Every structure is written in structure tokens, then in C-alpha cells.
Amino acid sequence: MSNINDVAKLAGVSSITVSRVINNSSYVSETTRKKVVDAIAELGYVPNKLASGLRSKRSDTLALVITDITNPFFTLIARGVEDVASAAGYTVFFCNTDESEEKEINYSNILVQQQVDGVLLVPACSSPKSVRFLDQNKIPVVLIDRSVPEIKKDIVRCNSEEGAYELVKLLTAQGHKKIVMISGPKGVSTSDDRVAGYIRAMNEAGLDSYKKILNGAFTQNSGYELAIQALSDEPQPTALFGANNFLSIGILKALRDSSKKVPDDIAVVGFDDLPITMVVNPFLTVAAQPAYEMGKKAAGLLLDRLSGKSVDEIREIILSTEIIKRQSSGNPLIG
Amino acid sequence: MSNINDVAKLAGVSSITVSRVINNSSYVSETTRKKVVDAIAELGYVPNKLASGLRSKRSDTLALVITDITNPFFTLIARGVEDVASAAGYTVFFCNTDESEEKEINYSNILVQQQVDGVLLVPACSSPKSVRFLDQNKIPVVLIDRSVPEIKKDIVRCNSEEGAYELVKLLTAQGHKKIVMISGPKGVSTSDDRVAGYIRAMNEAGLDSYKKILNGAFTQNSGYELAIQALSDEPQPTALFGANNFLSIGILKALRDSSKKVPDDIAVVGFDDLPITMVVNPFLTVAAQPAYEMGKKAAGLLLDRLSGKSVDEIREIILSTEIIKRQSSGNPLIG
DNA sequence: ATGAAAGCGCTAACAT
DNA sequence: ATGTTAGCGCTTTCAT
Numbered sequence: 001m002s003n004i005n006d007v008a009k010l011a012g013v014s015s016i017t018v019s020r021v022i023n024n025s026s027y028v029s030e031t032t033r034k035k036v037v038d039a040i041a042e043l044g045y046v047p048n049k050l051a052s053g054l055r056s057k058r059s060d061t062l063a064l065v066i067t068d069i070t071n072p073f074f075t076l077i078a079r080g081v082e083d084v085a086s087a088a089g090y091t092v093f094f095c096n097t098d099e100s101e102e103k104e105i106n107y108s109n110i111l112v113q114q115q116v117d118g119v120l121l122v123p124a125c126s127s128p129k130s131v132r133f134l135d136q137n138k139i140p141v142v143l144i145d146r147s148v149p150e151i152k153k154d155i156v157r158c159n160s161e162e163g164a165y166e167l168v169k170l171l172t173a174q175g176h177k178k179i180v181m182i183s184g185p186k187g188v189s190t191s192d193d194r195v196a197g198y199i200r201a202m203n204e205a206g207l208d209s210y211k212k213i214l215n216g217a218f219t220q221n222s223g224y225e226l227a228i229q230a231l232s233d234e235p236q237p238t239a240l241f242g243a244n245n246f247l248s249i250g251i252l253k254a255l256r257d258s259s260k261k262v263p264d265d266i267a268v269v270g271f272d273d274l275p276i277t278m279v280v281n282p283f284l285t286v287a288a289q290p291a292y293e294m295g296k297k298a299a300g301l302l303l304d305r306l307s308g309k310s311v312d313e314i315r316e317i318i319l320s321t322e323i324i325k326r327q328s329s330g331n332p333l334i335g
Numbered sequence: 336m337s338n339i340n341d342v343a344k345l346a347g348v349s350s351i352t353v354s355r356v357i358n359n360s361s362y363v364s365e366t367t368r369k370k371v372v373d374a375i376a377e378l379g380y381v382p383n384k385l386a387s388g389l390r391s392k393r394s395d396t397l398a399l400v401i402t403d404i405t406n407p408f409f410t411l412i413a414r415g416v417e418d419v420a421s422a423a424g425y426t427v428f429f430c431n432t433d434e435s436e437e438k439e440i441n442y443s444n445i446l447v448q449q450q451v452d453g454v455l456l457v458p459a460c461s462s463p464k465s466v467r468f469l470d471q472n473k474i475p476v477v478l479i480d481r482s483v484p485e486i487k488k489d490i491v492r493c494n495s496e497e498g499a500y501e502l503v504k505l506l507t508a509q510g511h512k513k514i515v516m517i518s519g520p521k522g523v524s525t526s527d528d529r530v531a532g533y534i535r536a537m538n539e540a541g542l543d544s545y546k547k548i549l550n551g552a553f554t555q556n557s558g559y560e561l562a563i564q565a566l567s568d569e570p571q572p573t574a575l576f577g578a579n580n581f582l583s584i585g586i587l588k589a590l591r592d593s594s595k596k597v598p599d600d601i602a603v604v605g606f607d608d609l610p611i612t613m614v615v616n617p618f619l620t621v622a623a624q625p626a627y628e629m630g631k632k633a634a635g636l637l638l639d640r641l642s643g644k645s646v647d648e649i650r651e652i653i654l655s656t657e658i659i660k661r662q663s664s665g666n667p668l669i670g
Numbered sequence: 671a672t673g674a675a676a677g678c679g680c681t682a683a684c685a686t
Numbered sequence: 687a688t689g690t691t692a693g694c695g696c697t698t699t700c701a702t
Contacts, residue, residue: 051679094429252615280587386695
């Protein structure tokens, strides 16, 4: 556990010269550099980032705050973020809020304490508290996936309204009338936007009176329960729309347990694809989001902020979803 | 961005008193405490962990190094680790090595720089380099899931040999003879142990001459390719054994693409279950590992080390796998 | 129950 | 191209 002074002494130079070698922060002659490098190797010296961060006000760490680390949509975002951030020399703290505002606020506190240089945030709810807090502490924030009312920040997200609209149009074009929307929590932008797309498509198809929206959590359990509830409605739905991947899986399980065949008895469409690594026979018709790309782009925006670029304008990157048509949405209804 | 001195000044006390209030590290009178708490609130003061860590030699951070953040087996471990660690006041760095020794070594360097208090490591390979390096820097390490030759460390893992043995016995009891093992990289303990269990079961059933082991990566692609390769073997296999969840999915895809019906044409068993949140109809017969529990237990071992308990003896926690029998392993063969 | 002084390991700012 | 000095914000140690 040697420090920079030990290295300096052994190399016969001053500690600041060692610092310059470590950080490539200024010219050092080849002879001196070699002496320093040798001393570092001999001592097994590893620089202390707490000390350098304290002095320089840069910790070279970022944080990615996601709402569900078990959801592949978010782990793919994480890979995108990490690939870009680590290439730029940053280490990333991954934080999981479990869709809880309390945990999100707790993490924003911890991240300020840890002096992270920037935060990539998937907001758990519509409260602006965490972002405000990070703002007060002068930590740049880039939002991913979800926007927050009242908050103007760089953001990378998909066009949820449009994706939902297209999915529902697919169904109405086939003759479906009673399409039930099974969505996430009210107040979460992706949830609300997908509902909005659903409403637009339903209205456009003249199915105003058939609209039915059920809100729950972005979980499999919620999808299961709401699907059971949807089935008890009159007239019976001929199609269900799950607002994220876990909701859709819950829906499919509920239909299996209710002995409803998909798509023969009922059609299903959903948001977010499951990674091909995890599914043998992709079956669900979905609006897929480019999660890995979203992570990369968001990290890029944050790095721009940190390097002092684009200080003024707020940048909003809106990616489109890809509609992938598979068996679950079925064929045109007869009659 | 006020500091501890600003708070002290406003509260009319010394900075060390503020420190005592923040850390509950010593008695402070109720009146003084209130003055300090009020001053902290008024200034929006947040303690700087870089500074406190530098001085106290404790960063209150741990690291969990896993080999594949997209694999639900590891994200479940991550949740277990986080639940225990954060309850004890630690923040966790999650690091993803992509099964690469180079990335693992790189991370161990970064983690020493960041002065983490302890590391939970799923080793990417059989090289002891990373563990040695962390040792040299006096950072306690607990291994998860995989052991490393030459290294004696606290570890939490499952009994892979036994789980594999039982899975294969299930098949041999049904009359299967040509069972091909599709495993991960040689040198990774879980991969090798599962092969060992396979060999023991095959030998015990007198199927010595039918043994066939294919090694690859713990990925879906690898499972796919090795399954195709296995099918070209003579005599044709009647059962395939995937050494982890992604390998098994690759196997199932290869069988689908080869028009082989599971289990009618060929049986499949695997290691690691896929989380129920991601699968509609669980189909695969597996040896499931209690991943969340493994994370919790491993974090517990590490916390014990950090609190100075159990300094001497090395502790090895070996959990058993649960054999879950489903359709993919089929029924007794006729004839 | 509270405080003063010193210093953790590094780098910014200013020399030379 | 290299060095000196000072100090980042906190806690340890020693006082009182």
C-alpha cells in the first residue's frame, strides 16, 4: 500500500512528476517517465482515486439508475452505457430502484456523497425530487426511457405513443374491436404515452366506446391479475395489449390458466421484446425498443455535458420502435 | 456545495462535532445535535465520501464482479448482494466482465483505485491473478459460484457435480444411452464440475463408451452450434445436457431448426432455471440454483470479514441445487 | 460532551 | 521539463 510519495522517492523525482506520468497530464521526459514507471511496478503502486477525486473534483465515476435490474430491457441499456462510459475512462455505478421513489431519492443522496461526475436516470415516478436534488448539487443528469413533468433535461427515449398506436392499428385493421390496454403505473411517462397511443388508434378506428384501460405495475404479477380482470369484462376482449415485456408475460400466463388459446381465442401484443438469448420461439408481436442503443446514446449525451460541450441547449433524442409481427397478434378476424 | 466547516460555523460548533452527528460516532448532547441537524438542512449539506474515505480508510463501498449482466442468474445474485449490503450501509459497484480475464483484471485494478472495502467475485477463468492482486492490496474477497484453483477464499457456490449427476441419472434411469454433454469453457469450475457429475453418472450406468463432451462458451450461440455438432454424431444422441441456461436455450433452438421434437425425438436437461418472470410455459427440466440466496450468503460472508469476524478459517458454503422435472426430459424410453 | 491540530494521498496553482 | 507549496473535506488522535 505504497503512495505517490514512495514512488517519487524511489524514482528520485517529485510526487507531481509521478502524478503527471500516471495521468499523462503534461510532458515528462522519456528518461524520467521510465524511472517512474519502473518504480510503480516495483512497488505495485495503485493510485488512490479518493484522494485524486477529492483534490481534482472529478471522481471519474458515473451512475446509471434503473428501475429493475432483472428486466433485460434495462440490463441491455446498462451494457450500452458501460461500453461508452468505460471507453471514455469512467467507471459506472449501477443502481436499482425497484420502481420505488424512496429508493431513487436515497440513491441520489448516495451518489452525491460519492461525488459521481454524472447520472443517467430512468425515473421511477413523476416526482422531480431526485433530479432537483442532483441539480442543486451541480451533477449533470441525462434521463433515459422516461421523461419527468416539469423537468427539462437531456433525454433519450423511444416514441412510445407512436409504437403503441401502430400496435393497436395492427389489431383494429384485423377487425378487433374490444382491445383492452394493460398498462403500468399512471404518472410514469412510458405508461401514459402508450395509453395515449392506444387511445388515438382506438378513436381513429371509431372504437371509442370499446376502450378499456387497466393500470398496474410493470410486473408479471400485475399483468396476470389485470388480464384475469379484463377477461371478466363484457363484451369479452378479443385482444390484450401489454405495456411492457413483464406485463405481457403475465398476460400470457393468465390466458394459459384460463384455457384461452393465443391467438385463436384472443390476440396479444406488447411493448419491449425479450432478448433472443432467452426465448426459444419468439411468439409475441411487439414494439421493440433499441435498448442497447439507448444506453449508448444516453451515455454519449452525458459525456458531452461533462466535456463542456452543449452546455446550453437541451437535447432530446427520440428513437423509434420496431414493430415485430409474430403469431400472437393472429390473422384478420372473420366476420 | 457547502462543507462540514460551513455547517459547523452556522451551528456554532466545531467541525468534529458535526462529524459526530453525521456518523453517530460519539455522544452529542440533544441541544447541540439539533443545532447541527438544522444547519445541515438549511445548507442542504451532503457529506463528501471521498474525503471521509480518504481519511478513515473506509469507503463504505463493495463491488460485485459478475461475468454476464444479461444473464438472470447473475442479476438475481446481484439483488441478493445488494439487499444485504445496503442494509449494512454499503453501496455496491456492479461490474460486468463478459467472461473475459482481461476485463476482470482491469476491474480489479479499478476497484483498488476506488478503494472498495471488499469484493464479491464470480471469476471469469481459472487464473488467480485478480484474486492475488486484490489480496496484495489487502481487499477481502469472497468468491461466488465458481472456485479458482490454487486459491483458498471464502466462497458460496452450488454443488454442481451433484446437480449434474442427478440430472444425468434422471436420463439414464429412463433408458437413455447416448447423452451428450454441452458444457462451458474448460477451466471454469462450474463447467468442469458439471462435466464431472455427468461422467460419474454415465460411468455408474455403464455408459462409459457413450460419453461425449463438447466444450464452448456459456452462451446461446455456443449451445446452438454445439447442439448441431452433437446431432451429426453417431450413434445419434437421444438426450442433450446444457451446462447453463443460455446453452440450453441455444440447444432448444438448434433442435427446433433441425426439426427435432423435444422430448419426443430427443430429451433436453439443463443447469440454471430461467426466472418465472420471463417464461410463460416452463418446459425445461433443470437443476436450479438458488441465485438470490447465493448473493445474500456471499454478502454475509464478506460483511463478516469486514467486521473482523472469522478472520482465520476459510468458509465454504455449498448450497444444493433443486432438480425441477418438466416435459423436456420426457418419459422412459420404450425398447 | 466538545474541541484543536494534524494529516489521509493527491493535484491545482504557481514557480523555475 | 520539473518542483514547491498549499489545500481539497474529512476524521484520527489527543486534550480538556
